[in-house]
Amino acid sequence: MKETYAKIAFQWLNAGLHVCAPALCHGCNNLLDYRETWICKLCSERFQPSSDPKCQRCAARVGPNLDTVNGCVVCKNDHFYFEKVVSLGFYQDQYKDEILRIKNSRDEPLARTLGNLLGKYIVKNSLFEPDLITCVPVHWWKRLLKGYNQTEAIATGVSDVLKITFANSILRKNRHTSEQSGLLPTARRKNLRDAFSCTAKESIKGKRILLVDDVLTTGTTANQVAKVLVSAGAKKVIVAVIARSFGR
Ligand SMILES: [Zn+2]
Ligand SMILES: [Zn+2]
Numbered sequence: 001m002k003e004t005y006a007k008i009a010f011q012w013l014n015a016g017l018h019v020c021a022p023a024l025c026h027g028c029n030n031l032l033d034y035r036e037t038w039i040c041k042l043c044s045e046r047f048q049p050s051s052d053p054k055c056q057r058c059a060a061r062v063g064p065n066l067d068t069v070n071g072c073v074v075c076k077n078d079h080f081y082f083e084k085v086v087s088l089g090f091y092q093d094q095y096k097d098e099i100l101r102i103k104n105s106r107d108e109p110l111a112r113t114l115g116n117l118l119g120k121y122i123v124k125n126s127l128f129e130p131d132l133i134t135c136v137p138v139h140w141w142k143r144l145l146k147g148y149n150q151t152e153a154i155a156t157g158v159s160d161v162l163k164i165t166f167a168n169s170i171l172r173k174n175r176h177t178s179e180q181s182g183l184l185p186t187a188r189r190k191n192l193r194d195a196f197s198c199t200a201k202e203s204i205k206g207k208r209i210l211l212v213d214d215v216l217t218t219g220t221t222a223n224q225v226a227k228v229l230v231s232a233g234a235k236k237v238i239v240a241v242i243a244r245s246f247g248r
Pocket of ligand 1: 025026027028029030039040041042043044
């Protein structure tokens, strides 16, 4: 009975707050109903995880009924330091628009909301129970110029749902690197050679780590970071992204 009273009180408080300071949807900026938090019903439907078949290893789009436990035509020749990639969807339409939005403007609430959705997707499908969550780091200078790192905000959103520590400072990007897009695979690897390091080896020994990024294209960046984590003693690394792109 006590719980019922508490629930009613919370609903009244929430409705009162909504009248005094109406909240806006982080997806479309429209007014939220007092029963909605973070995003409206329409946006939450818009961001539903894609039901199209994905490779179980690299999350690339594949044809129906294919066995991809050991990879697909896109990834079967790649050596990954991570075990697999989980993603909400593909880098097109709504996901592409929102990823560009959080990349090009300081939209921390939207990035965190997308992280919440990614976290819920991982929990609902029992995809992974990590010991730690971390994210692909950016160079400190880039973060300072931009004022935030969207991948950190996504990882915070995932951490909110999974109730697992977001270990933001275990990785460091040692130097500024050129954009990976447009580079050939060998040049991509060369561009990132020794670009990342682990600053807290003791705290990741034997740990299962969820590595968060916004989008995965060829997987070179995530793989370089996963290599650093595994070399430092991590037991297992799984990559979680909002969207999987089509690049090779
Ligand atoms: Zn909305
Ligand atoms: Zn694959």
